[in-house]
Amino acid sequence: MSLFSDLYNTISKFFHSQEEPENASKSVATNRLKLVLMQDRTNLTPRILEQMRSELIELLSRYVELDKELLDLNFEQEGDQVALMLSIPVIRAKDEEEIDAAIKEHEEMLAAALNKKAAEEESNAEEEISDEAEDSAEEIKEEDKEADSEEADRTEEEKAEAEKADAIAKELNEVPKIIKKKEKKEVSAPEDISSNGNNPFKSDSSDVESVI
Amino acid sequence: MTGRVIVITSGKGGVGKTTTSANIGTALAKSGYKVVLIDTDLGLRNLDLLLGLENRIVYTIVDVIEERCKLRQALVKDKKNPNLQLLAAAQTRDKTAVNAEQLKEICDTLKEENDFVLVDCPAGIEQGFQNAVAGASEAIVVTTPEMSAIRDADRIIGLLATKEEITSVKLLLNRVRPNLIKSNEMMSVDDVVGILEIPLVGIIPEDAGIITSTNKGEPIVNDENALAGKAYRNVAERILGEEVPFLDLDEPKGFMAKIKNAIAKLKVKV
Known part of the structure; x- marks a missing residue:
């Protein structure tokens, strides 16, 4: 009996070599x-x-x-x-504590983003944007063209912070469009x-x- | 009499719209129904070739629209079956020679005196497509189990959904190769239906007989022994409302497959 099934398995393996x-x-x-x-x-x-x-x-x-x-x-x-x-x-x-902390952090970030946006609008009103920083961070450029001019002279740390804030500001602007x-x-x-x-x-x- | 107007479309070219039109039309006519096939592929007509009627065409759809002849004069009867008639496309004109309203009018006139009006649609989603679907109330979307054809079919299904007059959209899966499906090299029927999510009206296996039947100008449904012919006859029956099971394409054909089958049976006995 087992001889037969061994034989069967060997043969069927041969035929099913490329199965799934x-x-x-x-x-x-x-x-x-x-x-x-x-x-x-x-x-x-x-x-x-x-x-x-x-x-x-x-x-x-x-x-x-x-x-x-x-x-x-x-x-x-x-x-x-x-x-x-x-x-x-x-x-x-x-x-619950962790969640509350996370929510609080998020709210603070939202507030920061709003402030940043307001400040930006002010500064934008003062001077026209030139394309001086065109080659910096393509992604960001695509997402938020207005932020470009300031981008070049930021330190890495500031940049990361700003990116996060940008994403949130963008969230506020773009989510309904998506x-x-x-x-x-x-x-x-x-x-x-x-x-x-x-x-x-x-x-x-x-x-x-x-x-x- | 008010006949049914069915458009046969696909988006992508070369998936078998014209072959499907010729075969379904022939099968329906063989069952005793009066059928008119309209070729709307202006400038690239081929339905006449597949039916072997290329030498009999005197007037085309453009001649009808530009009133150089009566509609009745432009209809070419099939050699074997007088129930089947063809309204050919003009070969020397382009898609702009006809508009949707004119095509709808032709369909409306033809369905008064026929059981079926099958409209063979050109590839693409532009004017030619818009013209072809204008008079139809049903659609058959032809695709093959290949990514590009399925993607285009999906687009067409989306466009058909915006047409209020079209109440039924069904899928015909063409050029299925069971051995490739078995070795997981080709999407299965279930895969395609799962993605496109419209009811299936037919599964047509890849069949070398299609080439010879095109060479001869004789639709493969006339060949009693061809598997693709059988599959197309089944499609016609389903269009007529009958419940016909889909062909079992998995039936082993080759010598090795027979041995494999025999071993499997042996195993059951053991």
């Missing part, structure tokens, strides 16, 4: 296609998606400790509704978030009308 390799060109194609269709259907470019991803991580990190590497962001279509599926493994739930058409947003995290019931996405951003 993980990186078969079919799965590569399917995944590439899904990504490109998501962009086609929603008009979200890779840059905007990356921005959305990092903002989501930042937001959720205030409440729970996440495994950022394994974050999975997907669009799924059900009928004529597009759903945003977000799956993030939760490493640890934060306690959400085009009607998009039902959902968060499905495996552990804490979903069981929390009251997730922040479901309540406020479903059926957001186009702002552009």
Whole structure:
């Protein structure tokens, strides 16, 4: 009996030598296609998606400790509704003090960003922007052209700080534009978030009308 | 009588729109229905070739629109089946010679006297596409299991969704190669349907017989033995509302596959 099954296994291994390799060109194609269709259907470019991803991580990190590497962001279509599926493994739930501290820090940063913006507007009103710092930090240039002129003579530390503030200022300006058409947003995290019931996405951003 | 106007479209070129039009049209006509095929690919007409009617065309759709002939005069009857007629595209003109309203009018007139009006759409999403879909109330989107064809099909499905007159959009998956699917080198039917999310009306296997049938100007549905012909006949039956199971393309054909199958059976016995 065992001789037969050994023989069978050997033979069947020979015939099935190429069975379901993980990186078969079919799965590569399917995944590439899904990504490109998501962009086609929603008009979200890779840059905007990356921005959305990092903002989501930042937001959720205030409440729970996440495994950022394994974050999975997907669009799924059900009928004529597009759903945003977000799956993030939760490493640890934060306690209330940590959360409060994180929220406070965020609020301070928002306030700083607002102040910075106001100050910038003032200084911009005084002198026209020249393109003296064109080659510094392309990304930032793309995101916030007005900040360019000051960029060059900052120290590294200041720069990092400003980048963060810029991102927040941008959040204030651009978030509504990103959400085009009607998009039902959902968060499905495996552990804490979903069981929390009251997730922040479901309540406020479903059926957001186009702002552009 | 009010017939059904079905547009056959794809976005990408070369995926088999014209072959599909010719075969579905022929199959429906063989079942006794009156069918008109309209070639709207102005300047790049080919439906006449696939039907073997290239030498019989006197007037084209542009002649009808520019009133050089009556619509009835421009319809070319099929050699074998008088139920099937072709309204050919003009080969010397471009897409701008026709507009959507004129095409809709032609479809509306033809559906009065026919059971089916099948509109063979040109590739692309510009004027030619807009013209072709203008008179239709149903659409069949043809794609192959390749990324570029699927992406274009997705675009077309999105555009069709904006057309209020079109109430049904179905998918025809062409040039499927079961052995490549088995070795995970090609997206499976489920993969494609999962991505495009519209109901399937047909799965057509890759078939070398298509080449010879095109060479002869005789649609493959006329070949009783060809697998692709059988698959297209099934599509026609599904269009007529019958529930026909999809062909089992996994049936092993080669010698090795037979041995493999025999061993699998042996295993069950053991």
